[in-house]
Amino acid sequence: MTGSLVIAGLGPGSDAMVTPEVTGALARATDVVGYIPYVARIAPRAGLTLHASDNRVEMDRATAALRMAAEGRHVVVVSSGDPGVFAMASAVFEALEPHPEWHGLDIRVLPGITAMLAAAAAAGAPLGHDFCAINLSDNLKPFDLVLKRVRLAAEADFAMAFYNPRSKARPDQFGHVLEVLRAACAPERLVILARAVSTPEQALRVLPLCEVTPEMADMRTVVIVGSSATRRVGGWVYTPRSA
Amino acid sequence: MTGSLVIAGLGPGSDAMVTPEVTGALARATDVVGYIPYVARIAPRAGLTLHASDNRVEMDRATAALRMAAEGRHVVVVSSGDPGVFAMASAVFEALEPHPEWHGLDIRVLPGITAMLAAAAAAGAPLGHDFCAINLSDNLKPFDLVLKRVRLAAEADFAMAFYNPRSKARPDQFGHVLEVLRAACAPERLVILARAVSTPEQALRVLPLCEVTPEMADMRTVVIVGSSATRRVGGWVYTPRSA
Structure with missing residues (x-):
């Protein structure tokens, strides 16, 4: 089973600033991972597990997301704003670095409206x-x-x-x-x-x-x-x- | 009749990166103004006039958009990427500066995914x-x-x-x-x-x-x-x- 990891930007707050690309990735996800208030923006549905965690555990969160993707899950890590600007994308690549067995994973970064x-x-x-x-x-x-x-x-x-x-x-x-x-x-x-x-x-x-x-x-x-x-x-x- | 001017970012190219806020503004527009390839991304419809112009006439385009809004039209100026990053938003405010009669216009800038x-x-x-x-x-x-x-x-x-x-x-x-x-x-x-x-x-x-x-x-x-x-x-x- 081939999993995937998407690191997605939810924009600064308004749902009207979330791109269709990000909305589509969330619709296909089996797991959503992120800081509590960002995960709270995702509507629960059957087949989707929400993993909300505290702000101070970015590296643990990133590693857990990579592990789930390696196990075949379709994981979306949510960030506010753009995940590539002072947010989760760098943390995920940092967590990926010591795990060459995960370097071939299907990973995508979806930009968002940064603050x-x-x-x-x-x-x-x-x-x-x-x-x-x-x-x-x-x-x-x-x-x-x-x-x-x-x-x-x-x-x-x-x-x-x-x-x-x-x-x-x-x-x-x-x-x-x-x-x-x-x-x-x-x-x-x-x-x-x-x-x-x-x-x-x-x-x-x-x-x-x-x-x-x-x-x-x-x-x-x-x-x-x-x-x-x-x-x-x-x-x-x-x-x-x-x- | 009260017009409006929206300066909207279409993102770098993919429609999947256009925010719902921008899509909504385009659905309400009477006039869309912009550089030829960006206006070409907007689907024609009844009640909408498309005004495509060359890249070297930003100030003329901005002034024309402001004038139409002052006349009561609902104008959207489209930019690629984010209109606030090396794009049309600065040009519109520059064109607005010498026209105090337009300073009270309903103007909004809608961000986009910049390149x-x-x-x-x-x-x-x-x-x-x-x-x-x-x-x-x-x-x-x-x-x-x-x-x-x-x-x-x-x-x-x-x-x-x-x-x-x-x-x-x-x-x-x-x-x-x-x-x-x-x-x-x-x-x-x-x-x-x-x-x-x-x-x-x-x-x-x-x-x-x-x-x-x-x-x-x-x-x-x-x-x-x-x-x-x-x-x-x-x-x-x-x-x-x-x-």
Whole structure:
């Protein structure tokens, strides 16, 4: 029996942003694996087993999903947003690495709408020209590397999107990033704080850099910092194509 | 009569990557506006007027779309990929800027699967950690700025995605970018050349930097350059979460 593993992006929250490709993979799945709130988005049905687990066990979850696929199951690992952006796809390939017996498995990654692109769309087009995406969490990398990247991104005049800006376990990181930005950018540089985009709790704030405080971001916030050319038009924020 | 303007992303090519939100907006449209091959993807129906135009007239197209919305039409401007990434959303806001009489229009941007995320998914998870996106076209910005950004992105050890790497009118840019990368990165740095992702013509190549030549990219190619930590596992390429 030949199993399969699909790593699928559910988008930022709204079911209207889930691609038909992902919906089709879920309809064919025998097993859905993922973090509790993402698995909660999948409707139960006969023949489908839901495996919800805590956020801190990505590697265990990835290995379990690979094992089930090797046993002939049709497994979908669900991620919010795009699974290839600070999400489950890298964890699955990391879990695959020490298991050459699984390297021939039928594995596919299905992209989704990642949070920064949904946030950008809700605000206008702040990522309309060259930009970067940085995960501010230092769970798996040194925080000095994060600050170095922010410094160089400011020097390159990229627009920037920050994932995981702040959590209870990491209350101070976003403050340090703001200090680096304030040293490198004008006080009126535009910042978008986009919380829970595309869900009923969506909240969007646009502020100049000098008015942003660390408390304005939490785990559900994506922060977008414009380039030096990013500006407002009407109620919108956009980065011109000449930037 | 109140019109509306939606700027919608059709994804990289496959209809299975078009979100239901975008499909719904197209079903309600009275007018669809866009570059010829993107408008060709929309099925004609009674009550819908298709306005296809050449690629070099983005500002005219954006202004025409805004004018129709102001006249009470329900207009959808279609882009490939995500309209907020090197596409029509910035052009529409740029066209909106000198027309304060239109600033109150009902405008919405609907995100889509942008080419780099579809390409990354097809290859594995090369954008699984901090990354940047750079448009190599110098149609609207100086090429020195492109090279500066590539240099700083290499110093920051971002994975990188390049849009519009090479065209008939700009045959040399990608070669100059490769020179900058070769000066900054090891020869075995992994490069993905992803052409026409999610279409029947999809072609994916993975090569070390030292083997990449400018002729390998064209207008339909997205180029992804891994970070120093990006590696292969089985037939896949991924960037670990600790990178």
